[in-house]
Amino acid sequence: MATAVVARPVVRPQARARDEEVLVWPDLVFVEFIAAMVFTLTLFLLAFLVNAPLLDQANGDVTPNPSKAPWYFLNLQELLLHMDPGMAGVIVPTVWLGILIAFPYFDREQEGQGGWFKTANSVRLTVWSALVGAFGTAILIIWDSGKLATFLHDWFGISGGPRFEFLQSAASIQSQLPWPQWSTHIPYLWFNLVLLDEPFHHLNFPKFMVTIGIPMAIIVGLPGLLIYALWRKGWVVTRRDALIVLFSGWVAAYGVLTVVGTGFRGESQVLVFPWGLQANEGVPGQQ
Helix, strand or coil: CCCCCCCCCCCCCCCCCHHHCCCHHHHHHHHHHHHHHHHHHHHHHHHHHCCCCCCCCCCCCEECCCCCCCHHHHHHHHHHCCCCHHHHHHHHHHHHHHHHHHHHHHCCCCCCCCCCCCCCCHHHHHHHHHHHHHHHHHHHHHHHCCHHHHHHHHHHCCCCCHHHHHHCCHHHHHHHCCCCHHHHCEECCCCCCEECCEECCEECHHHHHHHHHHHHHHHHHHHHHHHHHHHHHCCCCCHHHHHHHHHHHHHHHHHHHHHHHHHCECHHHCECCHHHCCCCCCEECCC
């Protein structure tokens, strides 16, 4: 018995309406031309207002003061001033890249993927997390540089006195607190180990706390505390909400570190205002 074959109708995609299309000229080129003119005028204005003197020809025997990395690495260079170099230059960036890679595996929800601000609390979570990340990072930088104590004393007359000198900066915790003698030489190996011609058999606990312990507690603890506070407030409901908080705070902190490293670090990496920056060719032979 023959079976009748019913031909399925071919559904052809409808052509886009004419009003949905734009032409390269004048629509696209005109906008690009205006953007280029605005950029050029802004560059001329900055060149006129900002003093950026040309120095002598580059000399490998002269190290400029300050020596700064390219702008996209200035955030890491800023971190080097506040923690152990190995942590700031290798471990922290590597761990954070791993966390970014794990974002899609942590958030498996299909709804609203690929769209900005698709969840109920996404806008206020982004704003509050960015504010906390930006202001928190700025305050921590000012505190660790010792400028916060000076600012409080000069502007508000607040002085902690000798009893609270250890709170002026992270380095003061190591130098001002009465650490016992044994705390700077805690053995944790029963044999002598030498790495790169350096002895590796004891722990300097005050230095460890200042260069590794406190920075890592801040990096891990403050985002966790922020997520917990917003969860208690009822704003963080899903995993995506937690990731929005984490990512928004990181972007803000990243931006503050880059801006401070670019425009607020003067000679010997001292924290200064941008108008206090001066061109310095450095000392010959200094590396």
